[in-house]
Amino acid sequence: MPREDVTLKVLSEEVCETLADAAKLKDVSLELTGDDGVVNGVRRLLYEIVYNLCDNAIKYNKPGGSVKVNVAQKLGEVLLSVQDTGIGISPEHQDKVFERFYRVDKSHSKQSGGTGLGLSIVKHAVQYNHGKITVESELNKGTTISVLFDTRA
Numbered sequence: 001m002p003r004e005d006v007t008l009k010v011l012s013e014e015v016c017e018t019l020a021d022a023a024k025l026k027d028v029s030l031e032l033t034g035d036d037g038v039v040n041g042v043r044r045l046l047y048e049i050v051y052n053l054c055d056n057a058i059k060y061n062k063p064g065g066s067v068k069v070n071v072a073q074k075l076g077e078v079l080l081s082v083q084d085t086g087i088g089i090s091p092e093h094q095d096k097v098f099e100r101f102y103r104v105d106k107s108h109s110k111q112s113g114g115t116g117l118g119l120s121i122v123k124h125a126v127q128y129n130h131g132k133i134t135v136e137s138e139l140n141k142g143t144t145i146s147v148l149f150d151t152r153a
Contacts, residue, residue, distance in 0.1 A: 001042040008037035009071045015050045027063040034071035037078040039149045041129035052118040057084035083144040089137040
């Protein structure tokens with residue numbers, strides 16, 4: 001797939017605009033901050049990463065909750081983080097959420113129409129674009145998923 005320089009903040013703005021109505025319907029605020037964050041990668045896959053992380057952060061949030069997207073650029077790397085105030089992921093599920101078809105909350109997934117493929121797609125897209133993904137979460141307090149891209153790769 002063709003690689004190009006992609007400004008993650010601009011890409012994240014596009015995602016936030018696309019998901020603005022879904023966030024409004026769930027009474028969730030969506031905020032974007034940070035640096036430009038230029039990554040050499042496959043634009044479509046980078047878009048899928050940001051979209052899936054933000055979409056999940058909205059779907060699994062609480063009314064009145066928030067989603068904060070941040071792009072931070074440092075020497076040789078760019079960090080994308082999506083933080084929500086949602087339902088959280090219990091510790092025993094955190095390392096499994098990137099497996100294909102894995103769903104933490106089966107009852108909620110049926111309501112939201114989830115297939116359990118979103119985070120698996122994210123994981124593979126992150127790997128393809130020379131990144132590493134991590135999850136920090138606390139039940140009923142929220143989740144932060146961070147993707148660190150090596151811009152020297």
